[in-house]
Amino acid sequence: MNWALAQELETCQHQALLYVIADSADPNGVTRHCDPDYMASKARLSRATMFRRLSELEDLKVLSRRKYYTEAGTPRYEIKLDLDLRISLPLRSRRKGDEDDPDGENAEIPKSQAETLAGAESHGSETGAVSPVRPAQSHSCDSISPTLSKELPPNPPPGGFRSKREVERSEEREAVWRAFLGVYPGISAMPQDDARNALDALPIDETEWAISSAPLYAAECRKLSKAPKNAHTWLRKAMFKNFPRGGPPPARPDSFAADSPEGRALAALHQVARKTIPTINGRVTYRGEVTPQLLAFAQAGERSAWPWIESSDATRDQIAAWARFIEAHVPGPRGPLIETRGLGANQRAGIHAPWPWPPKKDGSIYQNPVPEEPDHA
16 A cells, blocks of 8 residues: 555546555555456446546556456456556646546535525625635545545455366365365374375375275274374375275186186196185186186196106206196195106106196296296296
8 A cells, every 4th residue: 555655646536546456455466356346436436437547557557457257257357566666647637527526526516505605706796805716626536535445355365266277176176185084094183284285285196096095094004903194194205105006906706607718727727736626606716816827727628638747857847846836826725746657666756737837927838848937936
């Protein structure tokens, strides 16, 4: 306001309008919610005259304005004052058409006052001693209230009114916060303002990661009988990244049709291990993951056609590789992997397996009977 008082504009209408704008501006000279009707009312101007004076102030570079619409579609202005500018213009008299001041030069003189003035003129004409009395010329500033600030509405929140995209983004963030409130353990007893600020500081994809990880973190806390960390600490340190993105992996099926590729592969694998695979209602049960390496066993064929790998110094590495493979993929109790054939001097020990070596991790089969770098662990 002190800056506005220091300006010397050519009419009091300009001065009054500048007072109204400056009185609600922030320290940077920005008023973000200017209502044209409100400005016109407080400056005692008609709406049309207010806009003319506003344009003239803009031409003088005293201010700049930006028009926008609220969510309800109401026009508003954001006005920026040039606080570095100093204006000193000569005061000019009221122009024709400046009819906004009811006490201005076009105001009607009350009847009683007119009669008094008429009598004074008549007396002066008779005696020549009294000059004609003219009504005092009222100025357009006379009706301006000197105390504007007490009646001005408060400024909007920092940032002013928001665009449609900003509103949508805010609603999205609010939904994310509500979702986080519903899953983070013990958050009702924690500083929620700090947690909200920490969540809002994350990119939206990481907020989804945090929300999907919170139930896993809660389960971990229950399992270890430990209290969860404050939510803002957990978020700021990105501790949700200790859990898989997107929450727990989908549950794997634990049974397969016996005639499916998975079912045939698991049956062949268990035949190598000399173990019967559980089968219920035509479905085989397996608790582990059926990887491409295991699916290779679907092409193993009948056991009677498998080669016999006789135990010897030459095949010791092959049999050890099969033993490790079976140990890793066939859980639970089972008999010895090596079997014996024949009697007496003709007795031989070894294993039946579909191939000389277990399949690779990508499911391919070694063609060379002795791989240089085995990949079947």
